[in-house]
Amino acid sequence: MTFELHRARGPFNAAFFSIMGPYIEWNVRHHKGRVFAGLPPTVVELGSGVGANLRYLSPGSTLIAVEPNVAMHRRLRAAAGRRGVRLDLRDRLAERTGLPDRSADSVISSLVLCTVSDPAAVLAEVRRILRPGGTFRFVEHVAARAGTPTRALQRALRRPWAWTFEGCSCERDLAASVRAAGFTRVELEPYRLHSPFVTFNTQIAGVAHA
Template sequence: MCTTFENNSVRGPVNSWMFKMLSGYMNHLFGKSKRALFKNHPQTVVEIGPGAGANMRYLRKGTRLIAIEPNIHMHVNLKKSATKYGICLEIKTIVGEDMDLPDNSIEFVVCTLVMCTVSNPAQCIEQIKRILKPSGVFVFIEHVRAKEKTIVSFVQNVTFKPWLWFFEGCNTKRDTKSMLESAGFSSLSIEEYNSYSPFVPITPQIRGRAIK
């Protein structure tokens, strides 16, 4: 599920606990895709919105992970996951739209089910592109807006406000694919597919990689 970029005193801890509990199920849904996308990652990885650390299982032991996670309620579980998987963790309590990393400094950036929650996803993508080294890689899995006049589109419309509130800003109707296509990456590979699960509003998804 999406990570949250708010520090709500009630929903923040609840979501942190929920993401931790759902880690195994998320691995069932996305494990194969993530292993393929993260394959041959470098020693240092930046992850936007790592939440409770569900993606650490796909990183090599000893990897340095720079975690861009503004939700302080996620940090305890992030540290526990880092210990479990042998990850050298550095947490930055900042948002993806305003990262303090230098230009052209990172080889590999990860973002999974997060662009739905950031306040300005286009700016976040621009920041990712800025910090990537030339030929640096950005890998992503995101849920996106369904095609109009479909059952999933109807469900997204009906559940939009409660879903947005409960998941602290998770927007089920973002056209992230178009934003990525407009970002000016030198190479962009996107696969559109449906991920069927009880989480119907996030059924239509994309995955792929962008190269600066």
């Protein structure tokens, strides 16, 4: 299992999230602020991208960043330097982080489980690397309720959306996936954004406890 960097999509996504990051962050800031509050000194992040979540780490913290899109790496390193966060950058997939069993106090992700090839495998990997009592904290976009206009639009745009955003799916019931992953407790809140990116507007945020 490998990540194949498309010569156009990889750089496009790095540029897109650098430009649109502040707008996306403004929309989800309250939800991220709640679930990412009080992160420990060392955090594992799946799909760190260009560093949108560095603001939730204290200066001097260490981020173990699992990010297979090398087009993101330059911007991620620069963002970590600006935030005073030590960066341990891993060019690996979320399904296979290469980290030891029970080695992480906290794993975070935002807008990542929609893109991975196998969400169940990623969640199993998260459980493997979390210490007992550790937390998986997430903000993700999910499928809208069946029969709604948003759901119909998600279905209509699924192929061009996935092609543009490195396989991203708007049709996953990630709340069910997290609940079925074997965590001891899951606290999860569904919510809706009000943005022009309608297919992106149905989201969840939560904390799963190992």
